[in-house]
Structures are given as C-alpha cells and as structure tokens.
Amino acid sequence: MCVFVKHILVCVAWPYANGPLHLGHMAGCYLPPDIFARYHRLKGNKVLMVSGSDMHGTPITVTAQQEGKTPEEVAMHYHGINSKSIEDMGISFDLFSHTHTEEHFESARWILDTLRAL
Template sequence: MKDILIGGAWPYANGSLHIGHIAALLPADVLARYHRAAGDKVCYVSGSDCHGTPVALRARQEGKTPEEISSRYHREFAECFRKLGFSYDYYGRTSSEEHKEFVKEFHKKLYESPFVYEKEVPQAYCENCGSFLADRFVTGTCPECGGEARGDQCDACGMVLEAENLENPVCAVCGSEISFRSSRHLFIALDRMEQELKNLVESHENWRKNAQTFSERYIREGLRDRALTRDLDWGIEVPHAGYENKKIYIWAENVLGYLSSSRAALKDNPEAFRQLW
C-alpha cells in the first residue's frame, strides 16, 4: 500500500467551467479512483483559484467586488463537480482563512531566506483609472511572436513577460495608454537556484513530456528573478513591514493550495500530511 497525493488543477474563479476544464481535470479523478481500488491511501485535492488579476478584472467589468465574483464561481464549481461525481477528498478555495494562514506562515519563513530581496522596479500605471496595473490589467503585443499578450505572459508562444516588455501596451480596463512608475517589491532570486532546479528536472524522467520540455526551455534561456508581491488590492496580505498596500503575487500563493488543501483534508492525521510532503 502506497501513500498517493493527487492535486487537480485549480480553475480561476472568474467564469463558468466548460468542457475543456472537465476534460483536463477528469484524468486526475480516474487516477484517484484507480489507486483507491488498488488499496492505496489517496489524498485527492483541488480548489478554486480566487485571487489575482483574472478575478479582479472580471469584478471591475461587472461592477462587483472580487469577493462576490470569486464566491459566486466557487459555489458554481463545487456544485458542478458534485453533480459530475468528482471524488475529491477536499475541494477548497484560495480565499479561505485556512489557505491564507498557511500562505502567510510559508512566506514569513521564505522572507528570512537569503533568496529573497527588495528591488525598485517600473510598474504600469493608468492615469485615467488612477491605479497601478498588474499582469492582466495590461494588454499589448508580444515582442517575441507578435501575438496579443498580457502583462504577465503571452499565451500564443508561452513567453513570460513584464508589462514593460509589451509593444503598444494599454490599460485592459479603459483602453488608455499607460505610463510607468517606480514601485518597491520583494523578489526571489531564481538565478541562484538554477543549477539545483536543472538537477531536479533532469532527475525526473517520468514527468510528462510537455512539462519536461517547458522546464528545460526556461532553464536553458536563463531563469529570471520573479516578484513575490504585486500592486493590487485583492489577494493575500504580504506579512512583511512596509508592504501593507501590496498583495502576494498569485503565482507565489496559489501553488501552495496543494499543501494547504491536503493539510485541511488530513487535519485529523497531521502525521499523514507530513509523510506526503
């Protein structure tokens, strides 16, 4: 008998599910059922991704609060998965108190490491809206492939971007041209971990081919340091002095949902949680 952890992808709580979501999520449920039938101890978790610019942008477009939008779609997702018979041991949400507490604890320890530092960087700003614009709040043209891209990435070619990399960037809310203002943020020094991450990728030959290819590509191109914080008013508070008006960058907190949700699923058996992680 083996201990098996299965983490289903977390859909953004900014719109209804469609057949593409279900097709992508169903194999994990099949795998969970197989291992249970084989007598293994399975912890199968997932949840709704409630923070970040996708939810905040949808809220602005509908004249609602991000909490209203994410709560609406979280309830819809949970009911949909129930009706379809998904066998999650725990289905959570990144806006839950349990998740937020776990993320803050994790980031407090992370900030004490030698891999986190502060840096002043240019951030997109919309004079018309009177606010900083993070990630999807900026749209423009990808400098790599010429496709339509956002301030965080280009879906057409997979290029990881910053707003200042875009050609002809505009505010996604009002369509106005943007300017750039200096803003202080916390960064994680990925370049210092490059060799360790390269060794990790090379040691896992059983990864899916696309995961292996993308990981190798990023390392080959040279890992860039990534921000841990964002100029947003929706998200998890940064547990660090001087950052009261910022939030934890969604990619630095939603991935921790696999840990927080499995801890919640195994709350009556903390030793089982420690063995899994």
C-alpha cells in the same frame, strides 16, 4: 503475504473563479487526476485529492468590473457554481476549497516559512 499501502497526494490545478467551468476544465484539468485517484483507491491505496478555486488575479478583477461587483463577490459566486458542477460530474475530491480560507492562509504561510528556513 505483506500488503503495502501507499499514501498518494493528488494536487489538481486551481482555476480562477471568474466564470463557470467548461468542458476543457473537466476533460483537461479534473477528469485525468480523478481517474488516477480512483485507480489507486481501487488498489487499496490511501489517496488525498485536493484542489479549489483561485480567488485572486486579473481575470477575477476584469469579470468583477464587467459585472459591477467586487472581486470577492465574483469569486465566491463562481466558486459555488463550480463546486456544484464538480459534484454533479462525480469528481472525487477529498477537499475542494478556495484561497480565501484561513486554512489556506495558514498552509501558505507554513510553506513559505519552511522554505525561508532552508
């Protein structure tokens, strides 16, 4: 009997890190892909589920102005809170990162360079 293992990449939306996650994030953004990933893991497939916090954008700047902080301080603060919420909910990310990591910069650069070369 031949068993074929599929490799599945699940890329989940990256919400702004400008406030705590709410039920809509969990039910609409995180729970459906988590169910999908768990289903495929149970079937024996290799799954990589990734997401993170978007650390750029107007919503973060507005929150920073309201809280009297820098956008970076706000984004890092809420990324930490949101990472803990996701962990507490048992969402099965293989990687939950943010857009201010060196790996993110390198990956984005590689994608852009690859597309420009086409």
